[in-house]
Amino acid sequence: MGKVKIEKITEELLNPILQNEAFELVDIEFKKEGPHRYLRVYIDKPGGITLDDCQKVSEQLSEKLDELDPIEENYFLEISSPGLDRPLKKDSDFEKFKGENVEIRLYEPIDNQKVFEGELISFEDNIIGLNIANVGLVEIPKEKVALTKLAIKF
Incomplete structure (x- = not known):
């Protein structure tokens, strides 16, 4: 499955989770770095994202990804804040x-x-x-x- 399709499926799975938590989706990346693949999700909220926020989203998204299993290869799921130098995309x-x-x-x-x-x-x-x-x-x-x-x- 292609990178764009994986990112789109991830966004569809994420939307209800983020709406429930009142978080904003900043970006999704599915990329290969060295021998590994990473599915990175960047989230934000007023006042900033905490480690607990990242863990909560990671657990819920991981469960949904395991159920649907849209990614054939092994990958690491990372949920994080966009950082101080946040990208502007939308x-x-x-x-x-x-x-x-x-x-x-x-x-x-x-x-x-x-x-x-x-x-x-x-x-x-x-x-x-x-x-x-x-x-x-x-x-x-x-x-x-x-x-x-x-x-x-x-």
Whole structure:
């Protein structure tokens, strides 16, 4: 079974669990790293995710995956918080994190630049608006974006 199909099935199994716990699904990844495969689920909630939250979701999802058995090969199931540098993937993420500093990495350069960092100020019609220091407003089409994540300043 393909990666996309496994991620979709996992999302369908997860939705009732997350709704019941009032958690948000941030991302699902099914990938091979070295000789092992990993099914990673990133969840969040206001105030952040705890280890107990991760364990609760892991136990419930593991039970459902065992019943359905959609993954033929051996894999490790990991449930975790998205971290401080959380990726923004869904349209709702761009709305939720307006006013935050983000880093955007592109597939192809725009004006000889592939990485942009600035304040997320808008998201309309699949165009991301960034306010970049000493530059001003930069508009980036979402389809050109390889990765958008919160930018952490220390």
